[in-house]
Each structure stands twice: as C-alpha cells, then as structure tokens.
Amino acid sequence: MFNLIEKVKDVNPLVLHYTNNVTINDCANITLALGASPLMSFSYEEVEDIVKIANSVVINIGTMNSELLNLYLIAGKVANKYKKPVILDPVGVFATEARTNLTNKLLNEVKFDVVKGNIAEIKFIGGFDVKGKGVDSFDDETDCTEIIKKVAKKLECVVAATGKTDIITDGDSVYKINNGTKKLKGITGTGCMSASLIASFLGCDKNTLECATMGILTMSLCGELADSQNPAIGSFKVNLMDEVYSLNVDKLNTYAKIEELVLA
Numbered sequence: 001m002f003n004l005i006e007k008v009k010d011v012n013p014l015v016l017h018y019t020n021n022v023t024i025n026d027c028a029n030i031t032l033a034l035g036a037s038p039l040m041s042f043s044y045e046e047v048e049d050i051v052k053i054a055n056s057v058v059i060n061i062g063t064m065n066s067e068l069l070n071l072y073l074i075a076g077k078v079a080n081k082y083k084k085p086v087i088l089d090p091v092g093v094f095a096t097e098a099r100t101n102l103t104n105k106l107l108n109e110v111k112f113d114v115v116k117g118n119i120a121e122i123k124f125i126g127g128f129d130v131k132g133k134g135v136d137s138f139d140d141e142t143d144c145t146e147i148i149k150k151v152a153k154k155l156e157c158v159v160a161a162t163g164k165t166d167i168i169t170d171g172d173s174v175y176k177i178n179n180g181t182k183k184l185k186g187i188t189g190t191g192c193m194s195a196s197l198i199a200s201f202l203g204c205d206k207n208t209l210e211c212a213t214m215g216i217l218t219m220s221l222c223g224e225l226a227d228s229q230n231p232a233i234g235s236f237k238v239n240l241m242d243e244v245y246s247l248n249v250d251k252l253n254t255y256a257k258i259e260e261l262v263l264a
C-alpha cells in the first residue's frame with residue numbers, strides 16, 4: 001500500500017474539487033504537494049466536460065449555499081455516470097438542518113466511493129449521538145471502530161473517520177491510524193485536505209480502502225512529523241505542506257503507526 005506514494009506522482013491524476021471557499025487554496029496546494037493536479041470548479045456550465053477529464057471528484061459541502069446544492073448533486077451523478085471515483089466530505093453535517101438535509105440527499109442520489117469526515121460527522125450520519133460544534137468534533141474519548149463499521153455497512157462504501165485515532169473501513173476490514181498531533185486541529189482545513197489526499201490516491205489506483213487509508217495516513221503522519229520540533233502554529237502549517245511534499249516509502253515504513261484488523 002505504501003507504494004501508492006510513488007504511484008500518485010507517476011500518474012499525476014487530475015483531482016476535481018467542488019469544495020468550500022475557506023480551505024480551497026490549501027486543498028489545491030496539498031494536492032500539488034502530493035504529486036497530483038488540482039482543479040476547482042463552481043460552474044454548472046462545464047460539469048459534464050470537466051468530470052469527463054477528471055480522474056477523481058471531491059464534493060465538500062463546507063460553504064454550501066442555495067446555488068450550490070444542485071451543483072453538488074449533478075456533479076456527483078455525472079461522476080457516477082462516467083465511473084469516476086467520488087468522495088464526500090459532509091462538513092458540519094450535524095450543525096444545521098440544511099447541512100443534514102443536503103448530506104442525506106447526496107447520500108441517497110449519488111453512489112460515493114468514500115465518505116470522509118471527522119468522527120462526530122460520521123457518527124451523526126450513522127444516527128448516533130455526537131459531541132461536536134460547527135465543523136469540529138470533540139468525540140475522541142472512546143474507541144468507535146464498531147460504530148464506524150456500522151456506518152460503512154449502512155452507506156455501502158468506504159468510510160474514513162478522523163480523530164485522535166483514525167478509522168478507515170469498508171465495513172469488514174479496518175485500518176486504524178495512531179499518528180497525528182493535536183496541532184492538526186489548530187489549523188482549519190486538515191480534514192478538507194485529507195479528502196484531497198484521498199481523492200489523489202483514488203485517481204491513480206482501484207483499491208478504494210487502501211487509497212482512503214493512505215490519504216488519512218499522509219495527513220496524520222505528516223502532521224506528526226511537522227510538529228516534531230514543536231513549532232508555532234503558523235510554521236506548523238508550512239511544515240505540514242513540506243512534509244507532504246517529501247513523504248516517501250522509507251518514512252512511511254519507519255514512522256507509520258497503522259494497524260489492520262481483518263474480519264475473523
């Protein structure tokens with residue numbers, strides 16, 4: 001699986017984003033740092049043409065508005081039509097009824113390959129009680145593996161839930177990642193950027209579970225490495241980008257704290 005870090009650079013997939021206007025620039029830059037090509041769009045006019053040329057599609061509802069609701073739906077459906085892998089980031093799904101309704105509509109009408117959110121967002125989609133505020137999760141205390149597996153079974157796709165321990169599962173096999181640093185919560189967009197990383201891997205390989213795992217591992221591990229000298233928060237963000245740019249198989253072999261649980 002770690003060889004995907006080289007494959008993504010060789011393939012240089014085109015990663016189409018329908019994303020929020022808070023972290024859009026960071027998503028573009030992290031995609032480039034990993035070795036893929038970002039493309040952002042807010043246009044109805046080009047959906048069909050632009051999805052056709054993309055290798056993968058991100059739909060992130062973070063700053064949705066009434067004009068964008070249908071765009072996300074159309075983009076998702078066109079991605080399905082052209083068999084392009086598509087990932088949903090249901091940012092703040094638990095925060096407002098409008099976000100909940102949009103997410104439910106997307107999940108009902110689009111077949112997603114991956115749904116990625118923080119643990120509170122994913123638990124909420126599964127119908128569980130959550131601890132969160134706005135776009136942030138405070139749901140880190142207990143092991144949520146069984147809950148996240150249930151959500152993956154319900155959604156019939158790979159689910160990636162981020163937190164102190166990241167959990168990635170297709171409902172049967174599970175990867176748990178114990179890299180990371182609290183500082184990743186101190187800058188906005190580390191969740192959004194994780195979706196960009198997953199989509200970059202999805203654009204170059206067919207193993208959805210491994211691509212999702214590598215996307216989350218890249219963020220958590222690079223965050224940990226970026227924090228090794230305890231930099232202040234602004235420098236941490238710069239270091240994070242540098243670590244993603246220089247991540248390789250050797251570093252993954254040395255530092256990844258990843259556990260695989262396979263169905264007995």
Ligand SMILES: Nc1ncnc2c1ncn2[C@@H]1O[C@H](COP(=O)(O)OP(=O)(O)O)[C@@H](O)[C@H]1O
Nearest residue numbers: 118162163164166180181182184190191219220
């Ligand atoms: N308490 C924590 N300790 C270490 N890493 C964390 C912690 N919480 C989140 N992370 C990491 O931060 C990144 C973003 O996750 P998260 O903050 O859950 O997403 P979001 O930004 O969507 O809310 C992930 O790589 C995750 O592993």
Ligand SMILES: Cc1ncsc1CCOP(=O)(O)O
Nearest residue numbers: 020022062135189190191192
């Ligand atoms: C703060 C904020 N508000 C709307 S979208 C957004 C960015 C959320 O980014 P992330 O989910 O990566 O924390």
Ligand SMILES: [Mg+2]
Nearest residue numbers: 091118191192
């Ligand atoms: Mg998020």
